[in-house]
Amino acid sequence: MIWQPVLLSIKVALASLIFVFLFGVSFAYAMRKWDFPGKAAIEALFALPLVLPPVVTGFLLLILIGKQGPIGCFLSETFDLRIIFTPYAAVLAGTVVAFPLMYQSTKAAFLAIDSDLEDAARTLGAGEWRVFWTVTVPLAWHGVVSGLVLSFARALGEFGATIMVAGNIPGKTQTIPLAIYFAAESNDLSQAGFYVLVISLLTFSMIWGLNLWSRIKKEPNYQKGALR
Amino acid sequence: MKKWSSFVLIGMFAACLILAGCGGNQPVAPKAAEAPKTVELTISAAVSLKDALAEIQTNYQKKNPQVKLLYNLGASGSLQKQIEQGAPADIFISAAPKQMDELSAKNLINTATRKNLVENKLVLIVPLNSSAKLSKFEDLTNPAVQKISIGEPTVVPAGQYAQEVLRKLGIWDKINDKLVLAKDVRTVLTYVETGNVEAGIVYKTDAASSSKVKIAALAPEGTHAPIIYPAALLASSKQQEVAKDFLAYLSGPEGKPIFEKYGFVMGK
DSSP: OTTHHHHHHHHHHHHHHHHHHHHHHHHHHHHHHOOOTTHHHHHHHHHHHHHSOHHHHHHHHHHHHSTTSHHHHHHHHHTOOOOTTSHHHHHHHHHHHHHHHHHHHHHHHHHTSOHHHHHHHHHTTOOHHHHIIIIIHHHHHHHHHHHHHHHHHHHHHOOHHHHHHTOOOTTTTOOHHHHHHHHHHTTOHHHHHHHHHHHHHHHHHHHHHHHHHHHHHHOTTHHHHHHO | OHHHHHHHHHHHHHHHHHHHTTTTOOOOOOOTTSOOOOEEEEEEEEGGGHHHHHHHHHHHHHHOTTEEEEEEEEOHHHHHHHHHTTOOOSEEEOSSHHHHHHHHHTTOEEEEEEEEEEEEOEEEEEETTOOSOOOSGGGGGSTTOOOEEEEOTTTOHHHHHHHHHHHHTTOHHHHGGGEEEESSHHHHHHHHHTTSSSEEEEEHHHHHTOSSEEEEEEOOTTSSOOEEEEEEEETTOSOHHHHHHHHHHHHSTTTHHHHHHTTOEEOO
16 A cells, blocks of 8 residues: 555654644743753753764664663553554654754744743733743744744654664554665665655645745735745 | 795786886896785675674784785675775675676676685574573464564565565465564664564574574575675786685685684585
8 A cells, every 4th residue: 555654654743743842842941941950961962863863863762662671661561552663653753853853943932032021921910821822932933833844844754763663564664764765775766756756745845835934924915926 | 835925926026017117127126035015905795794804804914914904894785886886895795696696797706716605594583581482483473472573575685585484484474464674684683682572583693693682493494595695806806816815714714613603604
């Protein structure tokens, strides 16, 4: 079934996106709000998945969530859950490698906000939750959305860590990048080409859409010209 | 000594070549006291031979300090392409006959020197602390074995051999949904080492390199094509004699125990 890896990849990338959004935004917010010893070290740790070769990230994840790993052991003994070699492992891999992109992008957007605006909301009696959703997020929206798009693209294209922890089980955990790799290596260039086309179109249209959207937000009159 | 004289001969030959290029100069015999020049020997070899070759290098250079061995290790297919593009090398050791055959067809190797250097075996491995009772390949159908890792057969040679064995034994279809197809044989080893699969199929040499796995079974004779590592001198090598000498050393009484230590069987 030729569309199976495509559907799986989209599902995995979307699921990763939910986690990346939750963790990325909350950590970016927390890091802006609070100062504590070791903050710089934690920030550096957050950037690691960006610099480590994905195969290494995958190996570390395998050690952690594998059958004999600390997290893997805990999950299987407490919840009878085995995530290695399942699509959930692919979601985990996607989340880990995409997280730094979301975090960096959101943090930059949060830092660019004039905190006087938030303080103004507070003096008017808004609670922290309300300030966050009605002042902080709308002002940082652009950074959050571009972080989401980049993260989605990164999770969609994830290969190294995914193949390590999700394995390569055709029909079950074989995502588009894995299908491309094995098709290309076995010289099935038409199949590899098909998947390359699909993943390129998906990513291209998303990033193009994002650029268009941000342009329109900045100059509302741009819309007419761009769509023509 | 035979080796010594061959080096002197090469040295003289090299001197003649250099002098021949210098037109009217009077030929001068090389001084007898002069030590033979250091010769660099480049060996392009399949990366699976890495550990064995490293040990051989130490031993060989102790005996032959004037020969400097340089290894270029990689996937056999990549090495083949490098040689086709004219990369300098004296000896090629491939992990399968295919790459050698292709170079041979292009007259890039010295066919007379070609030999089957070593052979590898295919084995079934389990984690060291495994409680599953596996003693033969057929036991893979046992329900206690939930996941089995092999190399992706279309891409990884070890996976191709594994598929051949499982088909021959008539259990391929029965275990198909337990398979995790790895992108290389080292990943199979990692999966077994970390206990994430109950069993894996790798080369005997891979199993020998890990202390966290044990061999449960050897692939029965005749269930897969022989896994042969051919070696040959390259036609472009300018040091045919030294290279021949090293090739003989590899398959001789000094190379043999080292290859066997790392799990290889000497070629026939």
